[in-house]
Amino acid sequence: MIDRKDFEVIIVGGSYAGLSAAMALGRSLRNVLIIDGGLPCNRQTPHAHNFITHDGTKPSQISAKAKAQVLQYNTVKLLEDFTIDAKKINNNFLVTTQSGKEFTTKKLIFATGVKDIMPDIKGFSDAWGVSVIHCPYCHGYEFKGEKTGIMANGERAFHLASLVHNLTKDLIILTSGKADFSAEQLMKLKKHKIKIIESKVSQIEHDDGYIKNVVFEDGQKIPFMGVYAAIPFKQHSEIPMSLGCELTESEHIKVDVFQKTSIEGVFACGDNATMMRSISNAVHTGNMAGAMVNMELTEEQF
Structure with missing residues (x-):
């Protein structure tokens, strides 16, 4: 049950990058809402590798453990839903979900990943x-x-x-x-x-x-x-582009070293913003995005 409509940060996407960002923000006592539809791109993968301390673990087990740890921070909430729209209104954002819920937030983090485009090959x-x-x-x-x-x-x-x-x-x-x-x-x-x-x-x-x-x-x-x-992909969410976020030549969301997009108040992390598709990199960029969003909020409020 989500008992508030306004948040300091809304994170769209609750897989590794989104959860990592949420942990950084939760530990800084920020009011955070994660909105996630529960369909990570690696849901068919039997084992995750090259992620220290979790080598060989099933991806869903890593995600479940991460979610449980993040939600121990009582300022972080999780909504199982799909984000369908976000609009900038003055200095805030209005976010709408598939179920018709609306929330406002000061900052947006997109951890929405990418969608692989499968070739027409049986099997x-x-x-x-x-x-x-x-x-x-x-x-x-x-x-x-x-x-x-x-x-x-x-x-x-x-x-x-x-x-x-x-x-x-x-x-x-x-x-x-x-x-x-x-x-x-x-x-x-x-x-x-x-x-x-x-x-x-x-x-x-x-x-x-x-x-x-x-x-x-x-x-x-x-x-x-x-x-x-090597197959093509597209952004899993079109919302960052509708807000005006620039893309790179490779069709990733363009971010700086602090995961900040070309639109003020909007950050992106994980597979949607890099060619390096891995859990470890998603966790790293999510942590960076969370820390930088917290820094921006601190500078605006202190």
Whole structure:
């Protein structure tokens, strides 16, 4: 039960970045509302890695523990809802939720993440985050030494290949079309015996998200243990842009080193504002955003 309508800070998104920001603010006795719909982008991922003290833990367990700790601070409240609108009114913001609730706040933090755009490949979305993966640092060790594919082309594929080659030498690039590499890149790929298949991928055969085979339009079928995939994304929430927040060339919310956006009073943290998609980075940027929002409120009120 949320018994107030006005807050010092509203955090849109209650996963790792949002909870981290809320903890920093709660420990400074700020009145904070977290609004979260409960659909984190890594909800299919079985284990989180490369996050010290939590290596190998299920992401939902990390989130649940974080939520319980944050809500021990009695100035922090959590509303399970979706934020559908935010408007700047004088020096405050009016925030509206899907259920029709309205709240006002002095500062806004967007920890809304991004939404991956799945390709039209049968089985791909079911295996995404399980054995079709995006990050060697988050998932690569678990596939070390195994037959691995890279579903990408050009510079992105070459970059991934250079990183993944240190984890496994059994590596094939799947370009799903004409390969787009420079002569120098092709020479390096050949040197490291990294094969390129240009035939289009049509299906990921899997068992509960774990890849069995990659099937191609030409009928070819190759077994893999893991496949890295570079896929496009979009901002999970359009509200920051409706407020006027600038985006970077990579379509992330543009922030400074203190997680401040181009709009006064609006901050962003986590995956929506960086190419470094990881729990550890989300926690770091959320903590920074919370501390900087507290500093701004202090300067305005002291």
